[in-house]
Amino acid sequence: SSLSTIKVTKTSLSPDSIINLDQGDPTLFEPYWRRMGDKCTVVIGGCDLMSYFSDVSNICWFLQPQLGDAIKRLHRVVGNAVTEDRHIVVGTGSTQLLMAALYALSSPADRHPVSLVAAVPYYSGYKDQAEFLRSGLYKWAGDAHTFDEDGPYIEIVTSPNNPDGAVREAVVNREEGKLVHDLAYYWPQYTPITQPLDHDIMLFTFSKCTGHAGSRIGWAIVKDKEVAKKMTEYMVISSIGVSKESQLRAAKIIGVLSEYCQHFMTADSENFFEYSSSILKERWGRLRNVVKNSKIFSLPKYPQGYCNFSGKYTDPNPAFAWLHSKEDIDWESLLREHKIIARSGQRFGAGPKYVRISMFSPPEMFNLFLERLSAIIVNTNGNVVT
Amino acid sequence: SSLSTIKVTKTSLSPDSIINLDQGDPTLFEPYWRRMGDKCTVVIGGCDLMSYFSDVSNICWFLQPQLGDAIKRLHRVVGNAVTEDRHIVVGTGSTQLLMAALYALSSPADRHPVSLVAAVPYYSGYKDQAEFLRSGLYKWAGDAHTFDEDGPYIEIVTSPNNPDGAVREAVVNREEGKLVHDLAYYWPQYTPITQPLDHDIMLFTFSKCTGHAGSRIGWAIVKDKEVAKKMTEYMVISSIGVSKESQLRAAKIIGVLSEYCQHFMTADSENFFEYSSSILKERWGRLRNVVKNSKIFSLPKYPQGYCNFSGKYTDPNPAFAWLHSKEDIDWESLLREHKIIARSGQRFGAGPKYVRISMFSPPEMFNLFLERLSAIIVNTNGNVVT
Incomplete structure (x- = not known):
């Protein structure tokens, strides 16, 4: 088939692997579209769309x-x-x-x-x-x-x-x-x-x-x-x-x-927005759980809001985590030492005490990111990072 | 089917129709790809290429x-x-x-x-x-x-x-x-x-x-x-x-x-380059036949060359005709009076005595273009256009 050569190779991560959380590559939603089978398949003939x-x-x-x-x-x-x-x-x-x-x-x-x-x-x-x-x-x-x-x-x-x-x-x-x-x-x-x-x-x-x-x-x-x-x-x-x-x-x-x-608003698993928000919500919960153990690192807090689409109060689950440090550290360098690539706050007009981290990584990569972040927090808890 | 709504509507031309030969929209090669059936069809699933x-x-x-x-x-x-x-x-x-x-x-x-x-x-x-x-x-x-x-x-x-x-x-x-x-x-x-x-x-x-x-x-x-x-x-x-x-x-x-x-070099009809060059060659022959009746209009002449690909001497058949007038006329305006839209030589750094005409139009449109150009040539033959 014409698609046989384009399957993405699943790399298995090791403790030495570099984790790239710089871009927001939204492949984490792929399983939903896979489950939809051929409902979203397009067939384009050689003489179409010329x-x-x-x-x-x-x-x-x-x-x-x-x-x-x-x-x-x-x-x-x-x-x-x-x-x-x-x-x-x-x-x-x-x-x-x-x-x-x-x-x-x-x-x-x-x-x-x-x-x-x-x-x-x-x-x-x-x-x-x-x-x-x-x-x-x-x-x-x-x-x-x-x-x-x-x-x-x-x-x-x-x-x-x-x-x-x-x-x-x-x-x-x-x-x-x-x-x-x-x-x-x-x-x-x-x-x-x-x-x-x-x-x-x-x-x-x-x-x-x-x-x-x-x-x-x-x-x-x-x-x-x-x-x-x-x-x-x-x-x-x-x-x-x-x-x-x-x-x-x-x-x-x-x-x-x-x-x-x-037509399928009640069946949550069938609704893409329910599916994707549940993934992000779970990730945000786990990330907040890790960061709350730090005295110097923090995440933004977001107010709940009434969502007219879902008909209920929901929490924002942004595509990026915007991590802040009270202490004077260079987040990007610190993360790089732990083989995590993220984008420094300086690129966004903020200081190096901020860093942007993609919440879109593949599940295995997100798990490894949380492990490494936990280790950083243990190392820095209450201490100024030098 | 997903393609049911994208078929191009074939407009039938009347003597009053405006003919747009400004762009080089290469739809004239479409019949070849249609004849190839599903050999060039691609099928893309909803979860591919994300x-x-x-x-x-x-x-x-x-x-x-x-x-x-x-x-x-x-x-x-x-x-x-x-x-x-x-x-x-x-x-x-x-x-x-x-x-x-x-x-x-x-x-x-x-x-x-x-x-x-x-x-x-x-x-x-x-x-x-x-x-x-x-x-x-x-x-x-x-x-x-x-x-x-x-x-x-x-x-x-x-x-x-x-x-x-x-x-x-x-x-x-x-x-x-x-x-x-x-x-x-x-x-x-x-x-x-x-x-x-x-x-x-x-x-x-x-x-x-x-x-x-x-x-x-x-x-x-x-x-x-x-x-x-x-x-x-x-x-x-x-x-x-x-x-x-x-x-x-x-x-x-x-x-x-x-x-x-x-693999099919010998079967001319199977080879896209043979197919497309034969269409262009036929069009150039007909266009030169029309223009040769004019004393004031001309087309560039191109030398034959040995084509390593086809293994024979071939004539160039450009995608555009670059018409020139010996007399002082504004080609673009003249053609527009005859409901033909083409691009003035001025746009190409040349004078208004030049005009670029796409050789890529649908067959019916190309025929009507030659009819109108013949009429223009009859009207202008030997005369300065005012």
């Missing part, structure tokens, strides 16, 4: 109509975003769409690049994206809390936030500001769905919704027609659209997800 | 190994490029890879952006790509023939060239120059394959090789390891890799293509 075009009547002419429909249905079912009379722009992950949003919201007529801000701790990728091409359209201006320049600016509001899981709102709140809401984690497995959001530009990604990171499918829900046009223009100049195969598969999987949410 | 990662031991860690293997095999079979000991970087079309090459070849340490040049007539997209983000790393410097600035530069060499089909070599030839070879059309259906090319960075695209434009798969063959690393970095920052579904399907289709080239 054209650049999907729907020439749409502003985003490379969006497969069935993916646009599936996205709108899922948001209605989950209740996390308003899509009526909104434009959908599809991207190669929400990563490419953030670049498209910067392009759409900046103005070539301005002599000065527009400032891009996000509240600390901010997702490390934003700074890289804003700076790597040295664009004259926009420039990275760092922490939204300390931003005091006059003139136009763009603020990225990430909610729940990566790295720290906090529910957020815009910080600067000035008239000349434009907002991009990155809602990658505003799904029921990560946080209570308290209301359908209705911002100007809202970014979502298939990666964090269902765990299909390899498909590189993201979408923007956009209010303004001209902004949707300019975002589409960015996609055309930078890659002439987005993989049709991925779009087709995302449409299929998102369709099945919506179907199961609508 | 990870960001494909091969962490490779510089381009998001490249599916079977796609890398299929690409190398195809180049060996066709004989158009050297791949031994070269790095393969996959992209969302060769469009994204050109951006990656500009990033990799420019230097953040330089105070001035590096100049990007291409010989007129150059592909219109290069200028857009170089300018749209106002990068401080590189700047568009136009025609390579008239380039006279000192210092480092990047020259894009497109061969066969888009728009005019010419076989090309580098023009500036100075020590401080870096070259990117865009070889999208260096396949047997477009031009004789005279030698395996072996340049520093060579770009190819699935779109023009087999006609699968919707998959958005391109690849770069790169000599230098550090350049391959920086191109990969561009892909990571701008989109965290490339659709795995498209990569899987491209691997399958390219694999079948190579297989048929190796």
Whole structure:
């Protein structure tokens, strides 16, 4: 079969193994999709999907109509975003769409690049994206809390936030500001769905919704027609659209997800969001159990919220743990000594006393991580780490 | 079935229909792949291809190994490029890879952006790509023939060239120059394959090789390891890799293509390159027949060449016709009056007396185009168009 060579090799971990918890690779949701058997299987013939075009009547002419429909249905079912009379722009992950949003919201007529801000701790990728091409359209201006320049600016509001899981709102709140809401984690497995959001530009990604990171499918829900046009223009100049195969598969999987949410809500094991939140909840419980033994290390606390989707009060279970140390240590180096790779708080505009750890690792790896973290805590309990 | 909604609607053309020959959408090769039945079909399960990662031991860690293997095999079979000991970087079309090459070849340490040049007539997209983000790393410097600035530069060499089909070599030839070879059309259906090319960075695209434009798969063959690393970095920052579904399907289709080239060379109808070149050859014959009746319009002439792949002398059959007028007319406007949309020579750095016309349109559309062009020629024969 065509897939025979792509099975992932399961590596068995040893006490010497390096554990990479730097990225948030969401393969832990794979067993759910395996259990769904061929309900989500797509079959693509050699002569299918050959054209650049999907729907020439749409502003985003490379969006497969069935993916646009599936996205709108899922948001209605989950209740996390308003899509009526909104434009959908599809991207190669929400990563490419953030670049498209910067392009759409900046103005070539301005002599000065527009400032891009996000509240600390901010997702490390934003700074890289804003700076790597040295664009004259926009420039990275760092922490939204300390931003005091006059003139136009763009603020990225990430909610729940990566790295720290906090529910957020815009910080600067000035008239000349434009907002991009990155809602990658505003799904029921990560946080209570308290209301359908209705911002100007809202970014979502298939990666964090269902765990299909390899498909590189993201979408923007956009209010303004001209902004949707300019975002589409960015996609055309930078890659002439987005993989049709991925779009087709995302449409299929998102369709099945919506179907199961609508018709099997009572059977928890059949509902993806119940399944994925139960895994994350169990992991968070175990991690908190380990960290509570430390006098110097801590995790953020999150308030419960009423989730309109599940119809009950739920705890947030973020995709990343944002570990803090009261004492003056360099978390990233300390973890590296214990063969754990994680991302330093410095990358997020916070200090080295913070570190971001993926909660998405394979089960065996997560177990080994907790073992090593327990050992670190025993070694450091009550002591300043040197 | 999951594909039931994606069949392209065949619009039937009327004398009033607008004919769009602006883009080169290669759907004319679809019948070949349809005839292949399920030989190129891919089946992707709901739990497949979920990870960001494909091969962490490779510089381009998001490249599916079977796609890398299929690409190398195809180049060996066709004989158009050297791949031994070269790095393969996959992209969302060769469009994204050109951006990656500009990033990799420019230097953040330089105070001035590096100049990007291409010989007129150059592909219109290069200028857009170089300018749209106002990068401080590189700047568009136009025609390579008239380039006279000192210092480092990047020259894009497109061969066969888009728009005019010419076989090309580098023009500036100075020590401080870096070259990117865009070889999208260096396949047997477009031009004789005279030698395996072996340049520093060579770009190819699935779109023009087999006609699968919707998959958005391109690849770069790169000599230098550090350049391959920086191109990969561009892909990571701008989109965290490339659709795995498209990569899987491209691997399958390219694999079948190579297989048929190796084992069914004698049965012309079974060989994709024979099939596609026969369609283009027939179209070029009919187009030349129409244009020869004009005293003021002309098409480029191409020398025959010995094609190592087919083992015979063949005529080039470019993907675009590059029409020229001796008289002072604006081709784009003239065609538009006759409800034909084509791209003005001005977009390619040439004058409005040139126009680029896609040879890839559906058969019915190509026929109507020739009818209308005949009428234009009858109207203008020997006369200056006003």
